[in-house]
Amino acid sequence: MKQYKIAVIPGDGIGPEVMREAVRVLERVSELDGSFGFEFTTYPWGCKYYLENGKMMPDDGIGILKDYDAILLGAVGYPGVPDHISLRDLLLKIRHDFDEYVNLRPVKLLKGAPCPLKDVEPADVDMIFVRENSEGEYSGSGAWLYPDSPQEVVIQNGVFSRKGCERVIRYAYELARKEKKSLTSVSKGNALNYSMVFWDRVFEEVGRDYPDVKTYKLLVDAASMFMVKDPARFGVVVTSNLFGDILTDLGAAIAGGMGLAAGANLNPERTYPSMFEPIHGSAPDIAGRGIANPLASIWAASQLLDFFGYEDWGKKIIDAIERMLVERRNLTPDQGGTATTEECGKALTELLQ
Ligand code: NAD
Ligand code: IPM
Ligand code: MN
Secondary structure: OEEEEEEEEEEOOOHHHHHHHHHHHHHHHHHHHOOEEEEEEEOOOOHHHHHHHOOOOOOOHHHHHHOOOEEEEEEOOOOOOOHHHHHHHHHHHHHHHOOOOEEEEEEEOOOOOOOOOOOOOHHHOEEEEEEEOOOEOOOOOEEEEOOOOOOOEEEEOOEOOHHHHHHHHHHHHHHHHHHOOOEEEEEOOOOOOOHHHHHHHHHHHHHOOOOOOOEEEEEHHHHHHHHHHOHHHOOEEEEOHHHHHHHHHHHHHHOOOHHHOEEEEEOOOOOOOEEEEEOOOOOOOOOOOOOOOOHHHHHHHHHHHHHOOOHHHHHHHHHHHHHHHHHOOOOOHHHOOOOOHHHHHHHHHHHOO
16 A cells, blocks of 8 residues: 655644644545555644744754655744744745745635625636746845944845746646646736846747647736636736735635635655645634634645545545535635534545545
């Protein structure tokens, strides 16, 4: 029987609450299937760990994670530890050091999920974001000069390498070809005269290998407007790290809310483990009450199954989420229900066969 070793980093706030349910679902899937199993190892890294140890994870944290087949992550960040420390030293470090350069974020409105847009059918909101996930605006390059003086200057550099742009754009073209969807590149060449002009050029260059893929180019401001006014125009979308971050929270808002939005941080070459997570944060406003929606984390678990080649199970999970939304049973308060996180997760588990 194939055994997968999974590192679980529940993290902070609602992270541990929702992660338990994702693990429950994966355990159930392996039980039902019988041909593969999971061995989960949980690491208590995060803000509490930081307050006790002065670091977000052990010095050899990356070395510890390296030999796992995948990582499941809940959420990182909590009041009491500056966000730029907690996130850069754990979540962003893993994405970067494991070269998880593709952040795959479906923006898909399931039947029964709430949508704030007028005259929109579920089929109209069905996009897949391919967010660059290793460099760009998140490179961490910059300087803070003459702090606390009248001459104070801060510089935050965007780093767009040819290799970094080409590989993520190529991934998006391949995905669009495979899914028979259009591909939209979102950039901002009218203002960012180096990085985004370069991005647009690479998008065109790589596109020469994909004459069969229908492409569009949008400026990020217009793209955000069209996501609200005409979401049906989008299929696969490829964009930079920061633009992808912002647009996928907008995507979550039009596709059922943060409680339903998942993302896979992929190292497509499989040299390093990939990481699967809900895209929401630690939600300090509801943490500890057992009411967080676990469906985003469960969706991320379905992405993990897809990545390991069990797409049939991945789809069964999405179908089960949809069924719960349509039947309006065992939903958490963000979806208008009264169920706890655990009741929601257990109900989903019971729908799987
Ligand atoms: P957030 O996503 O934690 O919360 C935004 C809003 O969405 C809150 O009202 C919250 O209650 C709600 N929400 C989020 N997830 C939910 C769920 N599963 N069920 C029901 N409601 C849910 O964003 P924030 O408040 O901006 O950030 C809080 C902390 O999380 C910060 O420290 C931030 O840096 C961090 N953060 C971490 C990640 C991550 O680990 N991937 C992502 C985003 C933010
Ligand atoms: C996300 C989060 C992270 C990001 C933060 C917490 C650093 O918002 O995964 O979308 O910006 O990538
Ligand atoms: Mn985000």
